[in-house]
Amino acid sequence: MPPEKPSTRRPYHHGDLRRAILTAALDVIAADGPSALSLRDLARRAGVSHAAPAHHFKDRTGLLTAIAAEGFGLLAGTLNEAGDLKDAGVRYVRFAREHPAHFQVMFTPELLRADDLELTTARTLAGEALRGAVSAVRPESLGIDTRLAGVAAWSLAHGFATLLLSHNLDGPVGDKDPEEVFRTLAAMLFRRESRENT
Amino acid sequence: MPPEKPSTRRPYHHGDLRRAILTAALDVIAADGPSALSLRDLARRAGVSHAAPAHHFKDRTGLLTAIAAEGFGLLAGTLNEAGDLKDAGVRYVRFAREHPAHFQVMFTPELLRADDLELTTARTLAGEALRGAVSAVRPESLGIDTRLAGVAAWSLAHGFATLLLSHNLDGPVGDKDPEEVFRTLAAMLFRRESRENT
DNA sequence: CCCGCAACTTGACACTGACAAGATTGCCCG
DNA sequence: CGGGCAATCTTGTCAGTGTCAAGTTGCGGG
Numbered sequence: 001m002p003p004e005k006p007s008t009r010r011p012y013h014h015g016d017l018r019r020a021i022l023t024a025a026l027d028v029i030a031a032d033g034p035s036a037l038s039l040r041d042l043a044r045r046a047g048v049s050h051a052a053p054a055h056h057f058k059d060r061t062g063l064l065t066a067i068a069a070e071g072f073g074l075l076a077g078t079l080n081e082a083g084d085l086k087d088a089g090v091r092y093v094r095f096a097r098e099h100p101a102h103f104q105v106m107f108t109p110e111l112l113r114a115d116d117l118e119l120t121t122a123r124t125l126a127g128e129a130l131r132g133a134v135s136a137v138r139p140e141s142l143g144i145d146t147r148l149a150g151v152a153a154w155s156l157a158h159g160f161a162t163l164l165l166s167h168n169l170d171g172p173v174g175d176k177d178p179e180e181v182f183r184t185l186a187a188m189l190f191r192r193e194s195r196e197n198t
Numbered sequence: 199m200p201p202e203k204p205s206t207r208r209p210y211h212h213g214d215l216r217r218a219i220l221t222a223a224l225d226v227i228a229a230d231g232p233s234a235l236s237l238r239d240l241a242r243r244a245g246v247s248h249a250a251p252a253h254h255f256k257d258r259t260g261l262l263t264a265i266a267a268e269g270f271g272l273l274a275g276t277l278n279e280a281g282d283l284k285d286a287g288v289r290y291v292r293f294a295r296e297h298p299a300h301f302q303v304m305f306t307p308e309l310l311r312a313d314d315l316e317l318t319t320a321r322t323l324a325g326e327a328l329r330g331a332v333s334a335v336r337p338e339s340l341g342i343d344t345r346l347a348g349v350a351a352w353s354l355a356h357g358f359a360t361l362l363l364s365h366n367l368d369g370p371v372g373d374k375d376p377e378e379v380f381r382t383l384a385a386m387l388f389r390r391e392s393r394e395n396t
Numbered sequence: 397c398c399c400g401c402a403a404c405t406t407g408a409c410a411c412t413g414a415c416a417a418g419a420t421t422g423c424c425c426g
Numbered sequence: 427c428g429g430g431c432a433a434t435c436t437t438g439t440c441a442g443t444g445t446c447a448a449g450t451t452g453c454g455g456g
Binding site: 033108111151166185 | 230
């Protein structure tokens with residue numbers, strides 16, 4: 001008898017196994033962190049054999065590197081749409097909240113293949129987007145070195161996002177909208193000197 | 199013959215296996231991150247059997263939780279010695295650089311036993327030290343909510359430290375002293391409004 | 397002195413990432 | 427149109443890991 005049992009029988013070719021494994025991996029990482037990620041578990045979820053993922057990502061490191069590259073691409077995209085620097089910061093925080101798995105992996109270099117081409121180019125793109133947003137505020141008009149202003153803005157946004165994801169701001173921020181809170185912080189950092197009276 | 203070969207013969211009891219494993223673990227984590235940590239490897243380094251670590255830490259999670267608790271203790275100690283808030287920030291950054299393994303584990307909650315007593319008390323201590331340093335600047339005199347000022351200061355220091363450890367500031371900061379750079383950032387955040395003329 | 401308990405060992409099991417070799421299938425080129 | 431080829435996926439295997447259970451060793455207090 002030929003294997004015509006289409007309802008239960010899986011096709012030999014998954015169709016889009018790469019995407020399926022990526023999204024499953026993102027779920028696992030968002031829930032339990034990168035250390036909880038198991039290639040065999042992802043294969044089981046996708047209904048394929050335990051060695052199938054290796055064909056798309058070669059490695060565990062390869063999978064995580066692909067995730068990081070995708071993350072930097074997404075981040076660059078949203079940063080490039082930002083109006084001003086404060087908006088860029090808000091988008092940075094929003095990105096971390098909407099893509100926690102990407103975010104976490106992007107900034108854990110020991111999990112990544114540092115010389116991967118897709119990764120490095122995507123990261124460069126995101127870096128340029130960030131620098132663009134910073135230079136738009138003309139920090140030199142505040143008497144501040146542009147590069148330092150960039151580091152300050154990035155540190156503030158990155159620290160806020162990181163603390164948020166690690167549930168260290170649940171107390172202070174409470175149920176307030178994190179993006180709104182961050183807007184206040186950004187205002188603290190880049191307020192003009194009030195030379196005008198009052 | 200009695201076992202008098204102190205040079206080659208290992209005693210059955212290690213002496214201070216707990217500390218030995220902790221420091222070995224810190225080395226591994228600082229070099230290759232928490233995911234590279236293997237209990238069996240630590241046991242080998244200490245010259246004990248593969249199950250010996252479990253007696254002191256029960257778990258891999260237990261070991262990491264102990265590291266995090268120790269880290270929060272150290273952090274609380276140094277923050278309590280800070281003169282003002284800027285100094286506290288500098289100490290925060292210095293702590294991250296001098297104890298990168300502790301720092302990384304402390305802020306990776308999915309690796310920790312969240313309800314561990316030692317951990318929660320140490321973390322609370324560190325949190326109080328931080329709040330103390332923030333309240334000392336009387337942020338309300340700047341027209342800023344104290345709680346938000348704390349979040350801002352913490353975010354800035356934490357983001358800077360995190361980006362530093364993940365080698366994301368190697369370009370911008372270069373070979374400059376990171377603590378000095380951070381001093382500049384802190385000054386940006388908490389400068390007074392220059393109401394006085396000039 | 398001895399006995400109890402903490403520190404450590406030995407052994408086992410299920411799970412994992414990685415590799416090698418084979419099976420299946422879509423599809424491109426003749 | 428059909429044959430082969432390369433991409434995709436499977437099966438089998440190996441060393442390494444965390445964790446548990448059960449046994450050993452040896453120190454210190456009764």
